[in-house]
Amino acid sequence: MSIIENAIDSIQIGIEDYESADDRRSISAVRNISAGILLLYKEKLCQLSPEDNKELLIKQNIRPIQNNAGEIVFEGKGHKTVDVFSIQERFKSLKVTVDWNRFNEINKLRNDLEHYYTSESPDTVREVVAKSFLLIRDFLTEYLEQDPQETLGTDAWSTLLEVSEVYSAEEEVCYASIEKIDWKYDSVKDSLKHLRCNKCHSSLVEAPYPEEDVYPTVNLHCRSCDNDFSVDDIIEQCIDDSLAGQAIRNAMDGGEPPYDSCCECAKNTYIHSEDCCVACEYELEYKNCEVCDASLGVEEQYNEGKCGSCQYSYDKHMAD
Numbered sequence: 097m098s099i100i101e102n103a104i105d106s107i108q109i110g111i112e113d114y115e116s117a118d119d120r121r122s123i124s125a126v127r128n129i130s131a132g133i134l135l136l137y138k139e140k141l142c143q144l145s146p147e148d149n150k151e152l153l154i155k156q157n158i159r160p161i162q163n164n165a166g167e168i169v170f171e172g173k174g175h176k177t178v179d180v181f182s183i184q185e186r187f188k189s190l191k192v193t194v195d196w197n198r199f200n201e202i203n204k205l206r207n208d209l210e211h212y213y214t215s216e217s218p219d220t221v222r223e224v225v226a227k228s229f230l231l232i233r234d235f236l237t238e239y240l241e242q243d244p245q246e247t248l249g250t251d252a253w254s255t256l257l258e259v260s261e262v263y264s265a266e267e268e269v270c271y272a273s274i275e276k277i278d279w280k281y282d283s284v285k286d287s288l289k290h291l292r293c294n295k296c297h298s299s300l301v302e303a304p305y306p307e308e309d310v311y312p313t314v315n316l317h318c319r320s321c322d323n324d325f326s327v328d329d330i331i332e333q334c335i336d337d338s339l340a341g342q343a344i345r346n347a348m349d350g351g352e353p354p355y356d357s358c359c360e361c362a363k364n365t366y367i368h369s370e371d372c373c374v375a376c377e378y379e380l381e382y383k384n385c386e387v388c389d390a391s392l393g394v395e396e397q398y399n400e401g402k403c404g405s406c407q408y409s410y411d412k413h414m415a416d
């Protein structure tokens with residue numbers, strides 16, 4: 097069977113899993129659909145491979161060799177096929193554009209489901225199906241030059257289309273309510289693209305009272321599991337999802353993290369660029385050392401106005 101046939105098979109079986117009344121097949125729906133997407137990408141790599149070696153670009157290891165005619169050509173080494181990272185790299189240099197943010201989001205949801213799936217997560221499965229649909233449709237049309245409806249078959253196509261349309265419409269309603277709130281801080285607004293229900297993990301979260309609520313007291317409601325919660329319950333997680341990558345990059349360059357633990361509310365939501373904690377709005381009480389004028393961080397507030405080294409000298413002096 098060719099790669100493209102395998103891909104379509106995998107996606108169709110995934111959709112059958114999704115439609116099954118048996119809850120246990122939810123995970124396999126997600127697995128099959130994800131596997132199908134990767135196979136579509138591999139099909140494209142085969143299509144782009146040279147005529148005399150149609151599987152070259154799906155080999156994980158490619159090395160240059162000299163052929164009998166003395167020319168330099170490439171050959172695949174070993175049986176290992178490309179992983180996601182290599183597909184990303186190859187697509188980049190071959191100018192094949194995929195919405196990797198969406199792909200990574202689906203991949204992360206799949207991982208989460210593998211580890212934490214409960215009967216309260218059906219909406220996460222629906223989200224994966226809806227988001228996968230857009231990737232599948234666009235890739236089939238743009239890069240494999242296929243009519244997605246014809247290729248997937250009418251049954252699979254109409255299921256995907258319906259799930260995706262219903263999901264997008266709900267997502268739109270949620271998004272509109274969130275947009276109405278004045279989030280006060282850019283870092284908070286940015287972090288809300290990671291907003292998920294703290295009970296079922298769905299991203300279909302709305303702000304039910306956008307006219308009355310004033311940040312940081314904002315009510316939230318999950319349209320999937322009906323859970324009522326508030327920004328205070330999820331702000332730490334959102335900030336972490338949004339800034340952890342930056343924190344790692346800064347650390348590798350020997351820099352400071354963009355956020356720290358707040359000495360007032362103890363959440364990891366003290367954002368340096370905002371000069372305050374976005375959860376409790378605490379601002380530093382002591383901005384500079386009263387002795388040497390060095391600027392003071394969150395962790396030096398307990399010295400009540402002195403930096404670490406001035407406090408040390410002071411303690412030493414008092415002891416003598």
Ligand SMILES: [Zn+2]
Nearest residue numbers: 293296318321
């Ligand atoms: Zn929920």
Ligand SMILES: [Zn+2]
Nearest residue numbers: 358361373376
């Ligand atoms: Zn705080």
Ligand SMILES: [Zn+2]
Nearest residue numbers: 385388403406
């Ligand atoms: Zn000092």
